Amino acid sequence: MLKYIVKHYKGYLLGFFCLTITNLLGAYIPQLIKQAIDMLSSLDSDALFKLLLWATLMAVLMALIRTASRQIIFARGREIEFDLKKDIFNHLVTLPPSYFANKQEGLVSTQAGSLISVITNDVQSLRMLGGFAMLNVFNTLVAFAITLPLMFQLHEKLTWAFLTLIPIVVFFVIALSSKIKTYQTWVQEELAKVSEFIEQNLSGIHIIKAYAQEAAELKRFEGFNNGLRDAYMKLIQVRSFIGPVMRVIASLGFVLLLYIGGQAIIEQEFSAGDFAAYTLYIQRLIWPIATLGWLITLVYRGQVSQARINSILDVDPSIKDRENAIEKNSFDSKIELKTLARTINKGEKVAIVGRIGSGKTILANKLMHLKELEDGEIFIDGVDLKDIKLDSLRSLINIVPQNNFLFSNSIAENIAYARELEPEQIEELAKLVCIHDEITALPEGYQSIVGERGVTLSGGQRQRIAIARALAVDPEVLILDDSLSSLDEISARNVLCNILKQRQGKTTIFVGHNQVLLEHMDQVIELEAVDG
């Protein structure tokens, strides 16, 4: 957090400067009002009028500068929000897929819903710290620094009495805030449980419906829901005190004013104008004190949020460029799989087969270094894969992943995802994977939006669009991870032949057990089953 604040120090300094001037004016105006009230009895209406006019001018000036100060500091909060969002996102997309498959990592669930909640809610609470809280903390400091001497000048004893209220505030804040922190964390945890449960339930809704588990799920949900409510009830008990405590302290300030100020007037130490000015001063200081409670809540919420954000940012991307990693911009001769003692030559068509759980997908991901590698496991043109810069490696080798995920965009945009394409090129690719006719049969054709996971398309249709999307990139090495499994035999044969024709001279690796497939391969790599 500090890092981000420091980054924007110039803006903050400017904002603080404006705030200081605002506060100077804010202290000056009650002085004018005091003079005016004391003039009331003198009946010099001309002088009074001039004084009031001057005060009006000052009030307008103050409004202008205050606007500037708030705008500047709040904008810094937004800048911090921007930076945080950028950093979190950029970090997330470099994490290996295994991070997202583990459902919990540190304080944060790695399901999309929870990550969104971090990048909106938690970042928002840090934005509040960087904007609202920064403004108020500084405002409080300046207000005290400027107003207190003036108050002492007006009446020393009264000001000391007033200052005794501050330890009381601090006491309450400390007493309440540790409890709030405990309950706040509890609420966050319960909330995370609820949202995780809903997310899982909805992601697996087809399973739940297929086995008629709605009632059982509802019962489980009730448990989580009640847990969240109970946590909130505890938090509420403490939180209900904050607002009233702060307000009662403001009122106590006035009780003191009446008691000591009243005596002072009786003893003629104090004029009516002094009394009025003092009222305004107290009001100037009360607001900062009152927001103190609020600030504490903000700071605690900020701490919780910061911890959650850190548990994302601190995840070490286990796969990253080595210090002296090299660029590799071409694939010249061969890929060596040392542990399997197999070699894949440039331009070959290779199938990887094996029983379930034998690690076919893992091997595919290793080839692209999407999965952790041992030293000396895989070599490309004699260079250890681990010594190659990820970016250059991944522009040589691409995968059509097994899950056939399609983005919630049009079909055309999905095919042209990794490379800009002309409409004709998109159609050409669709024809290549034998899906052109099926796309044009849709009411919106290529512009049809596919649902979150492309649900209104059949499994085979999704598979073929995913293949087209990868063929658009046309990398040196393309790995198709079980990409023909949802196709019928005739379609699979046609698509396969088209792919092989298109990729003449380039290396293509198929993962799968399709009989059709094996007929066309240059070599078949069979993985041993793990021993149960």
Add this chain to the structure above:
Amino acid sequence: MDNLKLLKSLYPFIKPYCRQLILAGLILPISSATYSVQPIILQQAIDGPVKEGRLEGLWFYVLLLLGIVAINFLFQVLQFFIMNKVGQSMVANVRYSLFEHLESLSMSFFDRNPVGKSVSRMTSDMEQLAESFVGGLVLILLDVFNILGILIFMFYLNWNLSLIISVFLIPIYLVTIHYQKIFRDSNLRAREELSKLNSFLQQNVIGISVVQALNSTAKSMEKFAKNNRKYFHANDSAIKADAQLSATIEMISILAILALIFISSKLISAMVLTLGVILAFVQYSQSLFEPIRNLSDRFTVIQSAFTAIERMQELLDEPIEISDRHCEEERRSNLMHNQKPSTRLLRSARNDDEHLIQFKNVQFKYDDGPKVLDDVSFDVERGKKIAIVGKTGSGKSTIIKLLTRLYEVNQGSIILEGKKIKETPQAELRTKVAVIHQDSYIFAGDLESNIKLGRDESKLDMDLARKFLELAPGLSQLRDLQSASRISAGEEQVINFARALVARPEILVLDEATAKIDLETEQAIYKLLNEYIEGKTLITIAHRMQTIENADQVYELSDGKITLKS
């Protein structure tokens, strides 16, 4: 008023807490009165004992003020507590109802609505509702009462000065309205940008394997930065409006005091004004504008409450397309007409053996897609093994989704054991017909709970499930499924078999159930399955010919029609 309608829709959820609400309502005037009377006590003290120089008299007023402050404090705490409690309880109720409703919606709803959207409906929107219910609705009432209290006491003190102050309410009101509009528009824009940003994030997280497999991380970062920048700028005018509003209102309140002094100078010469009154008015002018200024904030807050209620209502209004209504109606009409169910049962039992499942002229299309099934009719007899083949996308899976009523047919009917499936409760139907889909989902938890799925354990055959699981050697080592990354697609399909067969279903449907499994394991699964399926009904959907070798009948699906193949 639209907003009133929205509030009304909250009523059923608040209803159980009416008593607490009434109590809070009764406290409201007390806490307002104890707040707004404070300057009057100040005035009484100044114009009384202070003016007359009586110290002991001052003591009385100081103690009185202290007492009133204490009462005010207690009632405020009570009020916040009650309202927060009602707010959270209400939201818990809403959340439960939302989930209940969500669970009964048909699959077509889940096709249309991304998971993330529904999750945020039930979490962040509900948080918003709870926060804004108390922070908006309740505090607005408090502010209104405070304003009323102050006005009453002010006019009681001096109506001349009160009028002057009241005049300043007009510019404050106008300024607030003006900025409120800017603020709201800007917020709306910002929220739109935010939801775009979030759905981009969500897509990239769910599709991370694609993003990385096609080496598009840099491109994604760039795009995110662009959206992020847009969101940043969408907030510009909101920040500006907010800063200007609060500064302007502060300025107006100072101007009000200046005007007050100016007018007082005219009145004091006429000797109608005391010092205490002026001082009380200086306080009033400040404390009157504060709640008004708060009001504008509160309206922003309440706007988000209304947005949350609107979204809640939208979800609750989502029609339950597939319900058990028909079965209930039928039961009721049977009772009414005192129809003997035995005749019906007899008839259905007779039909049963010949026609366990009948599709009669079934037509279907997904929401706004092309027609998938066009006049599909076929019969499945009890104990028979049926296979359905067809090209990819020909609607084979759709037939199964219709059979288990995950979607409703557009025309025609499906009959199971002589009864339209509409007339069988969904839970019963889906327990009878077990489907092994091509897609799976692994819930957090261990392997066992993923197999049992909350079903009654005494009715489950865990031994049978275990036999299937043993076919995937990788699974037997798993205790915990938290690290789901270790489960391969083929293993997920094995889990699917265990899930379905553990309940020993009479009718089993395999929908490309072994597409991701190697041939050897597939054969082992079928060997195990054939032992079990003896005498039971099996429907297989497949495109690998060897998987349908043992079928009694093979149907082919193409162009929305089904034909029997020899």
